[in-house]
Amino acid sequence: MKVVLFCGGAGMRLRGYADDVPKPMVHIGTRPILWHLMKYYAYFGHKDFILCLGYKGSSIKEYFLNYDESVSNDFVWSRGGKDIRFVNRDIDDWTITFVETGANANIGERLKAVESYLQDEEMFLANYGDGLSDVSLPALVETFKQSSAVVSLLAVQPTASFDLVESGPGGVVRDICALNRTSFWINGGFFLMRNEIFRYMQPGEELVREPFQRLIEKQALLAQKYDGFWQCMDTFKDKQRLEELNQGAAPWKVWDRASCSKSNATELVLTGVCSS
Numbered sequence: 001m002k003v004v005l006f007c008g009g010a011g012m013r014l015r016g017y018a019d020d021v022p023k024p025m026v027h028i029g030t031r032p033i034l035w036h037l038m039k040y041y042a043y044f045g046h047k048d049f050i051l052c053l054g055y056k057g058s059s060i061k062e063y064f065l066n067y068d069e070s071v072s073n074d075f076v077w078s079r080g081g082k083d084i085r086f087v088n089r090d091i092d093d094w095t096i097t098f099v100e101t102g103a104n105a106n107i108g109e110r111l112k113a114v115e116s117y118l119q120d121e122e123m124f125l126a127n128y129g130d131g132l133s134d135v136s137l138p139a140l141v142e143t144f145k146q147s148s149a150v151v152s153l154l155a156v157q158p159t160a161s162f163d164l165v166e167s168g169p170g171g172v173v174r175d176i177c178a179l180n181r182t183s184f185w186i187n188g189g190f191f192l193m194r195n196e197i198f199r200y201m202q203p204g205e206e207l208v209r210e211p212f213q214r215l216i217e218k219q220a221l222l223a224q225k226y227d228g229f230w231q232c233m234d235t236f237k238d239k240q241r242l243e244e245l246n247q248g249a250a251p252w253k254v255w256d257r258a259s260c261s262k263s264n265a266t267e268l269v270l271t272g273v274c275s276s
Helices: 033-043 057-065 107-113 137-146 195-200 210-217 236-246
Strands: 002-007 048-053 075-078 083-086 095-100 123-127 131-133 151-156 163-167 173-178 186-194 221-225 230-232 267-270
Touching (some): 057 095, 137 221, 186 195, 186 230
Parallel strands (some): 002 123, 151 221
C-alpha cells in the first residue's frame, strides 16, 4: 500500500527549531522525524511514499536529493575516499513522490490534491507526519481489511501534562486529574483509508471535520484503540522527550529489533472520534 504523509505544517509551537524547515523536518538525533516515520512504514513493507508538501517544501526535496547514507549507516572507507562501501543502506528500495499541495492548504485539501496518485489503490495509509508509535501496523491493516469501514484511525490517550478540571455550581471544583489518566482518547494521526474516502470529500473541507462526520453518519469510521507508545511532536517539550528516548531503546524504532514486538490488544469501536 502507498503511504501518504502530510508534510506541509509550519510547526508554529516549535519556533526556534522549525523556523527554517517544515515541522516534519525537525530532527530527532541525526535524522528528521519524517525519516523516522518513513523507516517505520518501510519496516512493515510499505515503501511507496507520497509526500504532500506545503510550507518550505523545497527543504524536504533538497534533503532527499542530497541524502547522506553515512549519517545512519556503517561503511568502509578505502583508497583515500575513492572507494566507499556501505555495510547497509536505508532507502535504496523506497519510491518517493513529491507533490506541492499548497502552502496554506488544510489536510483535506492536501489529500484531495494527491487523489490522482492513488487511483489504482484500493486502500492506502496516511499520517500527519509529526507523531511516532510502535503499534503493530500489520494488525491495524488486517483489522481494517476485515471491517466495512472507509477510514480507520489510531485512537490514543493524550500525553500532554494538562490537568482536567471538573467543577460544579459557582465554580467549585469537584475533581482534578491528569488528562492522560482519564478515559479520553484522541486521534493519533495514523490512518488507513479506502479509496472511497474521496466520495465523502468536498473542495476546501478539513479531513476530520465534514468528511469524517459523513463517515460517522454511515458508521464507516473505525477507531482502533492503542495504549502502547505514541508521541507527537507539537511542542519543544515533546521534542525533548523524543530526543531523550532516541538516546536509548527508542520504542518507535521497530527496525532496530530482531523481531517486531507484539502490540497491546487492539479494541475496535465503530464510532465518532474527535481529533486533537
